Amino acid sequence: MDKPSLPSGTRDFGPEVMMRRKYIIGIIEATFKRFGFLPLETPAVENLKTLQGKYGDEGDQLLFKILNNGDFLAKADETLLQQRDSKALTPQISDRGLRYDLTVPLARFVVMNRDKIHFPFRRYQIQPVWRADRPQKGRYREFWQCDADILGSQSISNEADLLQIYDTAFAGLGLKVNIRFNHRSLLDAFAPWLQGTANHNRFMQLIDKADKIGFDGVMNEIKNEGIPNGEDAWTLLHHISGLADTDQKLIALQNAEAIQNDALQKGITEIGQLLNLIKNLPTANTLTLDVTLARGLSYYTGMVMEVVPADNRIPADFRIGSIGGGGRYDNLTGVFGLKDVSGVGISFGLDRIYDLMDAAGIFPQESMQTTRVLFCCMDESAMPTAFAMAGKLREAGIATEVYPGAAKLKKQLDYANNKGIQWACILGEQEITDGTISIKNLESGTQETLPQNQLLAHIS
């Protein structure tokens, strides 16, 4: 018999991992709710028509496609079959695929339910997505996204909410982060100087690589490509990004003659509005205007944000990119025929946050919500008594088990220790006779014997 296995790039999450994943999700979800976001879930399986053409050519290649049921070859094109043209044949034998992200399904949902939704629509969504990427460390074919978006409002107060959500959620997780933000208009302001959109797009792609290849690396590529004024623009941006605080950066932008235009003013105005809104709020993490931040996705049109870890408990050799990001997009639902719905959203990288907290060893004890009490019977005849007592503890909300059967005490205690159970409640012959119970604290090793009716008070 073959050994069973998992498809490449997929994972089982056993109990210990699941408890901690649920701990992270619980804190993120509670934060979403506290800011007025309500849950949405969409199906894993979408029509390929919905998915294709939304993620670029590369994205289309990475979609998982589902074979049509039944006699899927019946109507397939004869010539394509003979030519073994997999690509051209795919649309004839597959109508559906797996969800690739949570944003396109959100847009589809909003368009399909536009008459029922009361805008501004604040929804969160925490579900897996699938991409047929080459699996590698930290990159999976099935992974989770945790998104919060607001649709149908252009107010900067939405951006302010989302920045606060990042700050609150990571504070709740006990993980120090740096929250970076920028406004695409500040970057758009460079387009005239760079002599046009094509140069500007290329410039943006290059500066997005600064995290990886550094200032000089970007400068060399700009030189190689000969982007007009690219070197001066990069020098200016880099200079501004090195300034000590947001006010200085904004002043420097105001004073940079080469980029004085409407786009610059829009960016500076909206950043000013944002900072004004949150000026009275304490933040647990650093909030930094990063004038070089572009966020790759071309659909962002306004504010962009990104979260990077900044916790000194993370091992130095543990490198990981951003653990969250988002921004404003002005035309998300346009692809499905609904115009002028502005949106802004953020995403938490659940899998990366898990890996990071695991590597830094900062999951608190409370993240392991395992059984608290195990009843150990030395004889089967004690089990109805154990069941009755366990029922009372459960009523009080205490996770409780009765070991199934009268196994040797050592075996029962091993089970408790392996599962991280704190209390073993032992019912032997003496205890049954006396109406008592012996309680062993498996953390401290102490043991005492109590009247059975004092058990609940003792455990609570």
Add this chain to the structure above:
Amino acid sequence: MDKPSLPSGTRDFGPEVMMRRKYIIGIIEATFKRFGFLPLETPAVENLKTLQGKYGDEGDQLLFKILNNGDFLAKADETLLQQRDSKALTPQISDRGLRYDLTVPLARFVVMNRDKIHFPFRRYQIQPVWRADRPQKGRYREFWQCDADILGSQSISNEADLLQIYDTAFAGLGLKVNIRFNHRSLLDAFAPWLQGTANHNRFMQLIDKADKIGFDGVMNEIKNEGIPNGEDAWTLLHHISGLADTDQKLIALQNAEAIQNDALQKGITEIGQLLNLIKNLPTANTLTLDVTLARGLSYYTGMVMEVVPADNRIPADFRIGSIGGGGRYDNLTGVFGLKDVSGVGISFGLDRIYDLMDAAGIFPQESMQTTRVLFCCMDESAMPTAFAMAGKLREAGIATEVYPGAAKLKKQLDYANNKGIQWACILGEQEITDGTISIKNLESGTQETLPQNQLLAHIS
């Protein structure tokens, strides 16, 4: 542009539905945890090798299969292509499929992790599964299963736990149910009388239909098929199932001469053990020994259980079958090469429970956890103050929004009413000048004006 749509048999769950689904899941999950079950999640995508041959021929047909990535036709068999043999070609172009239930993935997980798992292994799992069934009312192609299983223990105390979980969870949901149980050995005891396994299997299939076609319907089919002693056996079973209580039923079984054998004794003994274990525990729902209950799945080998609604608030025309079921299986992991792991488990039919509670109108108010407070600013300049106050409410765990921008008050209050928000906190010119806030209770319609620093106490 095409209107976007959903694949047949799949659903979006918008905020109102999601809140109620989460309410149901929350109660079931809390119950699982209180009985010492820990979470497991397995990938949606499994190797077809893992799934195929586990659910019968029909099940294999209903698996959703994923097209291999890349040039999937490159190595396909020429003859099969020419013959357009969809079925024979499938294994050459598809290696993976979508999860069909949670039981086979559990077995695979246990076999792959046998060295790390501490038995008895109590896990719960709440995830969607996919079946390419013909969609109809109450039957979906993507639907949820909520399973709890215990592997590696033959003690009847596990069955006792699972019955209690059903009782506790449905009590928590406020839904009255009837919990039926039986032991497959009681039915096996009929095999010699029916002259062999083949007759017995057919007999079991027929009596499983009694809910649908009634006593006479089953009797007619037994006659037509000429099962030896089948009519007498069905008359006896039906007579016993009509007796008033479990004791009478067990006595009648003990006195039925035609079925005296080891199987009968095993069934009676284990039912006695089960009832003894829970004799000291109160139950919220009726627990009935149903001697005709077989539960279709052939892998059950011991106790079987089933939950049917018994709530007089359910509309008479709302027909639905069981909303939960399970039982003991002695050889679940055998298909993956790990012998002698006995298991017992139950499942909750989440989608049916939702439909039922919705039809009966018994979702409590608390199942709609929406925003509680909306700040309404009459001028943009009030927003930083609103943000600061909202921050304080959120810190206290109160779900709070600041309406994005200074829209007309009517528009803001409409938004609050549509979202079911209880409190509107209004900041107009006067309030800002006075350091006060006007609070409107949108349920009662009352409004009052308070000093801003009294808001939290007032809302709490």
